[in-house]
Amino acid sequence: MKSTLTAALLATLASAQQGLQPPVQTNVTVFAPPENYTIPKVLYGRVRALECPGNDVLLATWENYLPVDGESEGCPPDCPENPYIPIYESFDQGQTWAERSRVYDTQNGWGLRYQPELFELTEQIGDYEPGTLLVAANSIPADLNGTRIDIYFSTDEGHTWEFASNVAEGGYAVPDNQYDPIWEPFIVTHEGQLIVYYADQREPGTNGTLGQKLSHQVTDDLQSWGPVVERPGMPVLAELPNGKWIYVFEWLNTDVVENQPGEPAFEFYYRIADSPLEVADAEDVPLLPFNSDSQPRGTPYVVWTPAGGENGTLIAGDNYHTGIYKNTQLGARDAWEYVETPAGLAYSRSFLVLPNDPSRIMIIAPGPNPGVGDNIVYVSTIDIDDDETPYPERYTGHQATSGKCASRGEDAAPTDSTPTPIATPPVQTALADKLATNGVAFAAVLGAAALL
Secondary structure, X not given: OOOHHHHHHHHXXXXXXXOOOOOXXXXXXXXXXXXXXXXXXXXXXXXXXXXXXXXXXXXXXXXXXXXXXXXXXXXXXOOOOOOOEEEEEEOOOOOOOEEEEEEOOOOOOOOEEEEEEEEEOOOOEOOEOOOOEEEEEEEOOOOOOOEEEEEEEEOOOOOOOEEEEEEEEEOXXXXXXXXXXXXXXXXXXXXXXXXXXXXXXOOOOOOOOOOOEEEEEEEOOOOOOOOOEEXXXXXXXXXXXXXXEEEEEEEEOHHHHHHOOOOOOEEEEEEEEOOOOOHHHOOOEEOOOOOOOOOOEOOOEEEEEOOOXXXXXXXXEOOOXXXXXXXXXXXXXXXXXXXXXXXXXXXOOEEEEOOOOOOEEEEEEEEOOOOOOOOEEEEEEEEOOOOOOOOOOOOOOOOOOOOOOOOOHHHOOOOOOOOOOOOOOOOOOOOOOHHHHHHHHHHHHHHHHHHO
């Protein structure tokens, strides 16, 4: 049975000329952190187009590394003690951005520190109606002694947020075999169920020398979660027009670790399955472009767009290359083409098929990479149907959508572009010396960049 997502993707072609035409643009600044932000300042960007408002609303989010040791100069207004997930908005297809809201950790007193996932429901899940926004993120204390993937929801298009439920919890947030954390949630809906995939280190010794595997859990009400089901790697999925699903992940190549020290060891693989719940039974296929010797490695991402031919186009990418990988043959292993883009490196990049023109792909890239002191959140928009598109010079300073919410339809009220006052952060319990512990957190991030 074809899901709501596929229907929305195909409907994009019919509505592509409505609304604001997305421009081709290169490295537009979404957020430039102040100088006293903790290195790496920003990482792990995600961008989504809202279905329900119908007025070209984009939302973006990322990991946000606030100043430490009581510093407040340069911090955003009402700077909290613990990290939060920022939500930024754009009403002009990504040309300008402003803060819409913040998602605070209201449950653990730790802060929402790593790996936000932003998702909009396009079908009813329990009591949660289409149009409800979800943020899944990793709640981690400053001393890194715990990982909890929690979900927050918004019924007012991301202006305010409430806690929904905890999906899973793990241990110390360092990607070594001796520890047991969980990482990197990714959300999919399928036939009335919501699935959260995540990387899982709770069984040391998995995957050769490292403990990372992938798990998922399923819910039909966003409150109770089914048992853990294992999968490989750092997961992202997209639905194809033939009803199948592509599942991309990274997997450790121990030959690289042993014989090519310093090279990225996590190679990019994918599977094609009949259902997002059946990827464990599908064949592992390395993504190898026919026109390049360079295999993508690390932080895989994929989207499908109806543009580019009768099968549409798969767009994949990693954090080791500035280009993208195109496939117009529904994921056939010999049909991947590497195409360079002007967008920069980042940990990690993600893609959005823009609703008003499915040939335009937005890349959000908080980069250039971990360990660099001047990371900035950028977005770029490329045209996949015209490789000769003249890109503007660089600035120095899981999906297409239908533009219509499933149940609210034509009556959905447009989003008010008037800024909403940012909510005050909740009272938090004092934690250990933040300067020292955030130093540990930074070291863990560098490890995660190399290993996850």
